[in-house]
Amino acid sequence: MRKSGKASAGKTIVKVTVRIILAIFLAVMLFPLFMILSDSFMGRQELMETCGAALADYEGEVQLRILPQYPTLRAYVRLLFDSPEYFTAFWNSMLQTVLVAAGQLLAAVPAAWAFARFRFPGRRILWFFYMLLMILPFQVTMVSGYLVLNAAGLIDTRAAVVLPGMFSTLPVFILQKTFAGLPDEVIEAAQIDGAGAFRIFVNIGIPLGMPGIFSIMILGFLEFWNTIEQPMTYLKTEALKPLSLYLPQMVKEEPGAAFAASVVTMLPALLLFFGGQESLERGIALSGVEDGENV
Amino acid sequence: MRSRKKREAWNGYLFLLPSLIGTCGFVLFPFLDVVRRSFLQASGRGFTGFENYRLVLENEAFRLAAGNTARFMLICLPVLLFLSLLMAVLVNGLVHRRNLVKTGFLLPMAIPAASVVVFFQMVFDKEGWLNRLLEAFGGKGSDWLRGNSAFWVLVTCYIWKNLGYDMILWLAGLVSVKEEQYEAARVQGAGPWACFWYITLPQLKETAFVTGLLSFVNAFRVFREAYLLAGDYPHESIYMLQHLFNNWFVNLDIQKMTAAAVMLVILTGGILGAKEWKGKCRENHS
Numbered sequence: 001m002r003k004s005g006k007a008s009a010g011k012t013i014v015k016v017t018v019r020i021i022l023a024i025f026l027a028v029m030l031f032p033l034f035m036i037l038s039d040s041f042m043g044r045q046e047l048m049e050t051c052g053a054a055l056a057d058y059e060g061e062v063q064l065r066i067l068p069q070y071p072t073l074r075a076y077v078r079l080l081f082d083s084p085e086y087f088t089a090f091w092n093s094m095l096q097t098v099l100v101a102a103g104q105l106l107a108a109v110p111a112a113w114a115f116a117r118f119r120f121p122g123r124r125i126l127w128f129f130y131m132l133l134m135i136l137p138f139q140v141t142m143v144s145g146y147l148v149l150n151a152a153g154l155i156d157t158r159a160a161v162v163l164p165g166m167f168s169t170l171p172v173f174i175l176q177k178t179f180a181g182l183p184d185e186v187i188e189a190a191q192i193d194g195a196g197a198f199r200i201f202v203n204i205g206i207p208l209g210m211p212g213i214f215s216i217m218i219l220g221f222l223e224f225w226n227t228i229e230q231p232m233t234y235l236k237t238e239a240l241k242p243l244s245l246y247l248p249q250m251v252k253e254e255p256g257a258a259f260a261a262s263v264v265t266m267l268p269a270l271l272l273f274f275g276g277q278e279s280l281e282r283g284i285a286l287s288g289v290e291d292g293e294n295v
Numbered sequence: 296m297r298s299r300k301k302r303e304a305w306n307g308y309l310f311l312l313p314s315l316i317g318t319c320g321f322v323l324f325p326f327l328d329v330v331r332r333s334f335l336q337a338s339g340r341g342f343t344g345f346e347n348y349r350l351v352l353e354n355e356a357f358r359l360a361a362g363n364t365a366r367f368m369l370i371c372l373p374v375l376l377f378l379s380l381l382m383a384v385l386v387n388g389l390v391h392r393r394n395l396v397k398t399g400f401l402l403p404m405a406i407p408a409a410s411v412v413v414f415f416q417m418v419f420d421k422e423g424w425l426n427r428l429l430e431a432f433g434g435k436g437s438d439w440l441r442g443n444s445a446f447w448v449l450v451t452c453y454i455w456k457n458l459g460y461d462m463i464l465w466l467a468g469l470v471s472v473k474e475e476q477y478e479a480a481r482v483q484g485a486g487p488w489a490c491f492w493y494i495t496l497p498q499l500k501e502t503a504f505v506t507g508l509l510s511f512v513n514a515f516r517v518f519r520e521a522y523l524l525a526g527d528y529p530h531e532s533i534y535m536l537q538h539l540f541n542n543w544f545v546n547l548d549i550q551k552m553t554a555a556a557v558m559l560v561i562l563t564g565g566i567l568g569a570k571e572w573k574g575k576c577r578e579n580h581s
Contacts, residue, residue, distance in 0.1 A: 018385050025382065026399045029455065032414040033406060051417045111314035118307030119300075126311070128571060132564050133322060135508070137515035139540035140556045143549060144325035167317030170512065197306040226408050228519050229537075233544065247409035248523050251416075262410035273405040277398060284460060285467030288505045 035066075036266075040075055040259035042068040047075075047256055075260035083254070086261060088239055089246035094268070096161050096231075096242055097224040103166025104220050109213060111172045113205050116179030117187070130169040138229045149234060160234035161242075165224055171216035174287040178212030179205060181286060215283020218276045225269050326560070333553035347554035357555065359531060360539040367450070367535065368514055375454050375510055376503070379461030384491070386462065387469045397466075400459030411452065412523040416440070419448055440524055446532040448524075453517045460513075461506050468502030469495065504570075 039047060050065045079086060114120075115127055133141075145164050146155070154160045182205070190200050206213070228244045235241055243265050251258040273280070336343050351357050386396055403411075418424050419439040426436025439448060476494050485493070518537035521529060527542060528534070536559075543552045 018388060022382070022385055022389075022396055025458075026396060029403055029458070030399055032411060032455075033402060035414055035417070036406075036410055051423075107314040107317055110310040110312075114307045114310035118303055118310065120304035120307035123307065126315075128568065129323075130318070131508075132560070132567055133318060135512055135563055135567065136560065137518075137537060139515075139518075139537045139544075140559050141322055141326070142540060142544060143552050143556060144322055144329050146544075147328055148321055148325045163317075164321045167314060167321055169314075169318065172314065197310075201310070222405060226519065228408065228522065232522075233541075244407060244409055244519075247407070248412065251409070251413055258413060262407070262413060265407050266405065266410060269405040269407065273402070274398075277401070281397065281401070281463055284463045285470075287509075288464035288467045288502045 036259055036262050038067055040263045041071040041073070042259070043070055043072045043074055044256040046070060047259070051255075075257050076264075079257045079260045079264065083250075083257065083261075085246065086243075086250065086264075089241060089243045090264070092158075092240060093225060093242035093244065093265075096158060096165075097221055099158075099162045100165040100168075100224045101217050101220045103162065104168060104171050104216065105213070107167055108169075108171035108175060108216065109206070109209075110201070112175035113179050113201055115172065115176045116182075117205070130172055133169045134173050142229075142233055146233070155234055156236045156240070158240060161227075161230045165227075165230065168220070170223075171220060174216050174219070174283065175209065175212045177288075178209050178283065178286045182208050211279040211282040212286055213283075214276050214279035215281075215286075218272055218280045218283075221272055222269055326556075329553045330557055332549065333557045335550075337550050347550045348558065351551050351554045351558070354551065356534070356539055356542075357551075360534055360536045363446075363532065363534055364536045367446070367517070368511065371450055371453050371514055372507065372510055374450070375457055375461060376507060378454065379458050379506070380465050380499075382458065383462045383465035383469055387466060397459070397463065400462055402459070403456050404460060406456075408519040408523055411456070412520055415448060415452060415520070415524060419444075441530050443530070443532045445525065445530045449517055449521055449533050452520050453514060457510060457513050461510060464502060464506045464509070465499070468499045472498050 039050065042050060046065075046069060111130075115123065115130075149155050149160045149164075154163070186204055186208070187200060190204055195203070226244055227242075231240075231242050231245055235245075247258070247261060247265055250261055333347055334342055334344060336346075382400065386393060386400075389396065416423065420426075421436070421438040421441075423439075425439065429436045437444065439445065472495055477490050480490050480494055515537065518535060521533050521535065521538070522541075525533065527538065527545075529538065536555075540552060540555070543549075543555075
């Protein structure tokens with residue numbers, strides 16, 4: 001009796017410790033988001049007092065202020081009416097991101113299906129080549145990309161960011177596992193019924209692979225919503241630049257509206273994140289489990 | 296039978312085709328041109344052998360950047376993999392509010408680099424919060440972003456951003472271990488630590504490979520935060536290969552870029568190839 005009482009007391013201590021550790025980590029993880037939100041509701045003067053010295057050349061010292069003393073929407077109003085450049089950049093980001101995500105859907109989904117479901121000569125070497133491309137940072141393939149885009153006359157156009165992005169191999173890698181993990185019986189049954197390869201892909205592969213497809217779309221969106229490497233290298237015209245390049249500039253020139261601008265920049269990513277969190281999680285999870293055959 | 300196999304191969308190529316055209320067109324073929332150029336003089340005419348390679352390897356900026364990048368990877372990857380595995384084990388033990396915790400950990404992924412950078416500036420600037428806090432407690436502040444500490448700021452940033460993603464990957468691996476195996480071990484008197492060490496860990500091998508690989512890929516993207524925080528020429532503790540390539544590109548130093556790119560591709564391909572080859576050998580054995 002006594003022994004089990006001791007054991008359960010020990011268990012409770014462990015449980016409470018685990019919760020405290022997780023709570024601390026969570027607080028640290030979410031603090032930046034909270035701060036950005038909170039600061040976006042500050043007036044200009046208050047914002048300058050809070051962080052002007054750190055972000056701009058404001059004289060004086062920063063103050064630690066967690067919540068705004070005089071909450072106001074003025075920063076958002078200013079952003080809405082006084083900064084047309086911001087909306088140009090927003091539109092550029094949206095267009096660039098949606099086009100890349102759509103392109104990835106057309107290229108990566110069938111490619112992942114091919115690697116997961118078919119045997120063909122050269123499959124291993126091609127898979128190796130795809131993994132290698134996934135690993136190499138953008139800067140290493142930058143020159144080759146530049147050579148092609150330059151020859152095609154696409155430098156300083158949206159296509160310079162969108163076209164290479166469409167053929168990123170990371171989504172192929174993530175999705176391949178999802179497709180390889182589908183039950184063989186379902187597909188064999190369809191084959192016996194006389195369904196062709198394309199019909200099986202459309203009617204079975206796509207619906208069953210939905211969580212994986214959703215998750216590569218969301219990951220692709222987040223990636224290209226935030227990307228700075230490609231636009232920085234291939235775009236020169238100010239009016240073509242996406243938010244990820246415009247926002248830092250805004251922080252320097254107009255710190256008063258920068259936090260509101262940050263929040264608005266986050267919104268599409270956050271909405272998509274919360275809307276698709278379950279599939280995102282399932283998709284990420286599927287890519288990490290040893291399931292089905294290995295390539 | 297033979298024709299069926301042939302048809303399967305054809306179908307495979309057809310599904311792969313759109314993607315393959317793109318990767319060949321934008322990366323593979325132009326890369327062959329990069330290889331060719333890496334042996335040429337700046338004018339693009341004369342053959343110079345390995346001259347460009349020698350220039351790169353003797354270049355001090357290259358040595359600094361390669362060293363920093365290697366150091367960043369060697370420190371970040373183990374820390375991130377360990378922390379995220381720890382978090383995954385803790386979260387896996389939770390009965391309630393699991394989803395809330397997972398959401399909280401994943402959320403930093405959705406925050407744009409530019410916003411993250413504003414926050415980091417606010418905290419780590421010479422006039423920032425951290426220094427104010429230190430001064431309030433009688434300590435002495437420093438310019439965190441323009442010193443050796445910049446490296447650690449970047450490490451923090453990377454871990455903060457990727458902890459949730461890695462945790463989800465580990466969780467998937469943890470969940471896939473069969474409960475009966477634990478039960479059998481417990482009957483034989485194994486404690487939780489022994490269960491983890493002898494049952495869980497060996498089965499996480501594949502998960503560890505994928506998690507490590509994706510974390511490595513994501514580690515290169517820390518350039519975004521580094522660039523936005525400190526620009527083209529940051530403190531030398533965070534001057535990475537990405538900065539160097541970028542600056543070579545801006546200065547049109549194509550010779551060095553092509554040679555360095557070829558070397559990095561060979562290095563990465565070699566490591567990846569060794570791993571794949573080993574995996575294939577093991578497969579053939581079993």
